[in-house]
Amino acid sequence: MAAGAVGVGVVELPPARTSAGRQLYTIVKKDVISELRTKEMLLSMFLFAVLAMVVFHFAFTVRADTDLTYFTGGMLWVTFIFGALLGLNRSFVHEKDEGCLDGLLLCPVDRVTIFLAKMTGNLIFLLVIQALAVPIFTLFFVKTSYAADLPAFLAVLLLADVGVCAVGTLLATIAMNTKARDLLLPIVFLPLIIPVLIAATSATTGIFAQTASLGSLGAKLGFLAAYDVIFVLAAYGTYDFAIGE
Amino acid sequence: MESSQSVAAPAATADQASALQRLVSAPALLVYAAVLLAAGAILGFWYAPTDASTMGFSQKIFYFHVPVAETALLAYGVAFVAGILYLRSRDAKYDRLGVAAIRLGLLFSLLVMATGMVWGKAAWGAWWAWEPRLTTFLIACLLYAAYFVLRSSVDEEERRATYSALFAIIAFIDVPVTFVATRLMPAGLHPVVFTGQGAQMDHRDLIAFMVAMVGMTLFFVGLLRTELAAARLREELDHLKNRLGS
Numbered sequence: 001m002a003a004g005a006v007g008v009g010v011v012e013l014p015p016a017r018t019s020a021g022r023q024l025y026t027i028v029k030k031d032v033i034s035e036l037r038t039k040e041m042l043l044s045m046f047l048f049a050v051l052a053m054v055v056f057h058f059a060f061t062v063r064a065d066t067d068l069t070y071f072t073g074g075m076l077w078v079t080f081i082f083g084a085l086l087g088l089n090r091s092f093v094h095e096k097d098e099g100c101l102d103g104l105l106l107c108p109v110d111r112v113t114i115f116l117a118k119m120t121g122n123l124i125f126l127l128v129i130q131a132l133a134v135p136i137f138t139l140f141f142v143k144t145s146y147a148a149d150l151p152a153f154l155a156v157l158l159l160a161d162v163g164v165c166a167v168g169t170l171l172a173t174i175a176m177n178t179k180a181r182d183l184l185l186p187i188v189f190l191p192l193i194i195p196v197l198i199a200a201t202s203a204t205t206g207i208f209a210q211t212a213s214l215g216s217l218g219a220k221l222g223f224l225a226a227y228d229v230i231f232v233l234a235a236y237g238t239y240d241f242a243i244g245e
Numbered sequence: 246m247e248s249s250q251s252v253a254a255p256a257a258t259a260d261q262a263s264a265l266q267r268l269v270s271a272p273a274l275l276v277y278a279a280v281l282l283a284a285g286a287i288l289g290f291w292y293a294p295t296d297a298s299t300m301g302f303s304q305k306i307f308y309f310h311v312p313v314a315e316t317a318l319l320a321y322g323v324a325f326v327a328g329i330l331y332l333r334s335r336d337a338k339y340d341r342l343g344v345a346a347i348r349l350g351l352l353f354s355l356l357v358m359a360t361g362m363v364w365g366k367a368a369w370g371a372w373w374a375w376e377p378r379l380t381t382f383l384i385a386c387l388l389y390a391a392y393f394v395l396r397s398s399v400d401e402e403e404r405r406a407t408y409s410a411l412f413a414i415i416a417f418i419d420v421p422v423t424f425v426a427t428r429l430m431p432a433g434l435h436p437v438v439f440t441g442q443g444a445q446m447d448h449r450d451l452i453a454f455m456v457a458m459v460g461m462t463l464f465f466v467g468l469l470r471t472e473l474a475a476a477r478l479r480e481e482l483d484h485l486k487n488r489l490g491s
Contacts, residue, residue, distance in 0.1 A: 167415075170415070174395070174408050174411070174412070177399070177404065177408075178395070178398040178399050178408070179398045179399065179400065180394070180398035183398075184394060184395060184398055187391045187394050187395075188391045188394070188395055188412065190387075191384055191387040191388040191391060191419075192388065192415065192416070192419050194384055194423060194426070195419070195422045195423050195425070195426035198426040198427065198429055198430060199426055199429055202429060202430065219429065220429060223425065223426065223429060227422060230418060230422065231415075231418075234414070234415055234418055235415075238332075238411050238414060238415070241332055241407050241408075241410075241411050242408070242411060244404065244407075
């Protein structure tokens with residue numbers, strides 16, 4: 001109703017603060033659109049994942065009848081964690097080099113919203129890669145059907161990805177602001193992500209080899225969920241300091 | 246910084262204060278630590294009974310290995326607290342405290358692995374076993390080594406201190422998480438021999454252990470104070486050099 005009274009020449013401003021959910025959605029949408037324009041990150045992450053599988057095949061097949069079933073969890077997660085590293089490194093390169101980050105910081109947006117948005121963006125890209133790579137991996141390496149354990153497997157993927165993206169986004173932000181940049185990220189990221197690697201690897205191997213008991217799988221899923229809660233909260237609480245002024 | 250304050254204080258209180266300070270100065274702490282560590286070793290070897298289980302004499306390294314391990318964790322804890330204090334106050338002294346603590350923590354962690362390997366060789370016949378505690382310390386070493394890589398790749402002092410504080414906080418949270426994770430691994434060849442070690446302890450074992458533990462903690466505090474004093478001197482020297490240069 002007040003808008004009607006606004007005189008000619010006065011620009012009507014949108015509400016000063018949009019909701020955090022809407023801001024988050026906008027930033028994620030921006031990341032997805034800019035990635036879809038070039039697709040360079042998705043394409044290179046996908047090719048990397050397939051290449052890694054081929055490399056693992058040659059690295060571990062020592063005899064014609066070598067059974068790789070007990071290596072499947074490890075191979076899958078090493079592929080995804082290193083693939084995620086590629087994406088994480090890229091996720092801030094454009095922001096920094098094109099001056100987009102400065103623009104983002106100037107917006108009336110909470111720093112933690114930026115964190116959640118960047119994390120969600122990274123999570124989406126990782127999930128897309130996994131949706132493409134897991135069927136190929138299954139075709140190459142998994143001998144028996146794991147259809148019955150599919151919900152558990154999807155839970156492992158999602159819970160591990162959230163941990164990887166939470167820690168990864170925080171550390172990628174720090175790495176971007178240092179001299180070493182992409183050189184630094186693996187050094188700081190890998191030791192922190194080892195707990196996820198341990199739990200996700202053993203849960204995945206258990207599913208692919210059909211050796212996992214419900215109890216042990218539940219313990220690993222519980223551990224991954226706890227890791228996610230702890231590190232999302234830790235990253236959320238410290239992101240303000242990571243992204244800088 | 247305490248010494249410079251006490252110089253200006255009135256004579257009588259200054260005497261008392263400086264006497265007290267001498268008692269808890271870094272060299273004094275190191276002397277107490279040396280005495281207690283020697284006493285701990287003597288008690289461990291001659292007073293505490295030789296372990297009746299399979300470990301036998303090799304268990305004696307317990308009086309050195311476990312205090313070193315707990316001191317390493319204490320050092321990381323100090324860095325964690327210093328990190329939080331730095332982020333709250335932006336006071337450079339907490340940054341110095343954090344670096345000094347992590348440097349010592351890393352040193353103690355390497356000692357934990359070295360003594361753990363010696364014990365492993367004696368008790369299990371292998372220098373290295375992927376045992377949860379040993380593995381956790383290995384990962385902690387890698388983690389805190391990365392801390393120094395991070396520091397060296399930031400030039401700007403305040404930003405370096407901020408990132409270091411942040412990383413010290415995250416890393417300290419990760420250590421217990423890693424320990425829990427290593428327990429999820431399939432059990433290896435070696436059962437966890439350490440379980441119940443504390444509970445089964447004879448009171449003579451406990452005395453020797455406590456003496457060694459207090460000694461090791463004082464050793465850490467003494468080294469920490471020495472490090473901090475050296476860091477302050479370095480800073481002062483830089484300051485003087487800058488003034489001369491300008």
